[in-house]
Amino acid sequence: MTNEADPQNIHHEDLALKTAAQYFGEELLPLLGITDNVRYVAPTENVTLEAKQMYQDFNYISTNNLWVHLEFESDSVTRKDLKRFREYEATTARTFNVAVITYVICSSKVKRPISSLAEGINVYHVKLIRLKNKDxxxxxxxxxxxxxxxxxxxxxxxxxxxxxxxxxxxxxxxxxxxxxxxxxxxxxxxxxxxxxxxxxxxxxxxxxxxxxxxxxxxxxxxxxxxxxxxxxxxxxFEKGLAEGEAKFVAIIRKKRAKGLDASAIAEELELETAYVEKVMELIAEGPSVSDLRIAQMILGQ
Incomplete structure (x- = not known):
């Protein structure tokens, strides 16, 4: 039974896959059918001219200087997702003067997720990798x-x-x-x-x-x-998870201090608004409570 409806579990799959990508990229990419040879990890945060921060899931720089951009999706891929990926790609390509290929690692049960977006005279494509096809x-x-x-x-x-x-x-x-x-x-x-x-x-x-x-x-x-x-x-078991959760709490705390509301933070970090609201509520109730302690409370420990 999947617990995806529970706000505290919304981003765990992304967190797990980002950890795997960070530490085991050389082994992970061939398993996903990605043939580019990795040299090292690339930045995942871009700041555009309007100071909008864009957090990508993971980037690698291959041996031929091509950037391999990974996005992890547990739900069906939507047109809105593809527009976001296209924006990531365009900003990265322009900022670092590199070619970028986006691979969407999809774990949803949808059998034919969309992988292209046609707008005007342009067609944008991503490389779709469906994990449910693997046994x-x-x-x-x-x-x-x-x-x-x-x-x-x-x-x-x-x-x-x-x-x-x-x-x-x-x-x-x-x-x-x-x-x-x-x-x-x-x-x-x-x-x-x-x-x-x-x-x-x-x-x-x-x-x-x-x-x-x-x-x-x-x-x-x-x-x-x-x-x-x-x-x-x-x-x-729980301690390790709480430490990972505390990183999200720390980011939300900083965004809150800058005056952002729950909706804006949720959209920027791609989290559920209900989850962000809960974290902000706990921060407001105990400003001196540590990020780790708030994470433990979120997880019900």
Missing amino acids: SDRLFACVKEKQEQGKPLEKEDLVSLLLTPLMSGNMGIGERIIKSLNFIQYASKTVTPIELEKMKAVLYTLAFKFLNKKELAEVKEVIAMTELGKMLVNDG
Whole structure:
């Protein structure tokens, strides 16, 4: 069961995918069918002449100096989205004097999302990557077979597991998350400790995105009964998520201090207005309360 209607869960999928993009771009892009070779991460914030800040989901600079622009969409792609992506692309191309290709990573159940926008004599296109076209059952079978044959799991194998909650498949999302966590934990020597923690953080965040409280409790209970239970010491599961949530609180606090209202902040950060209003209400009630504490209150801790 998806918890997308709950304001506190609105942006968790984007947060998870941005983390994966930041730390595992070299492995992630081939899994998505993007063939450009990454050199390094590119800026994602552009300021136009009217001082309008535009936050893109993620940018890479490829080895041939082409910019690879990623946008993560959990809902159906709309004409409004395409207009926004076109604006991002045009501003980036003009500011940095580069060519830009926008890839929209779509995890919605819509089978044929729109990928082009015709206005006047111009037609704007994005490269659409639909994660539901990928089969998580088949991926798990391949990873298990490789493990049973005694072959070490490579980093690209582990990164592919981070996308399983967004793919199609017969398993429930909770079961996919548990399986992925187990594979990642048992192959922990393949990646650095920091990379391992980031992988867990991606899956934790997707768990909060897609599972209701009962399902989440079941997942935590199953994890606690395995060797992965040590990850839950001191309730690190919620702690890690709250730290990520606190970053959004900090941004909203700064925007509020500049005099922006909830609607304006929600539109600028692409968040639900109800979520921003709740954060601003808590800030107003306790100006000295830390961002982390407000995040914990938002998450119901």
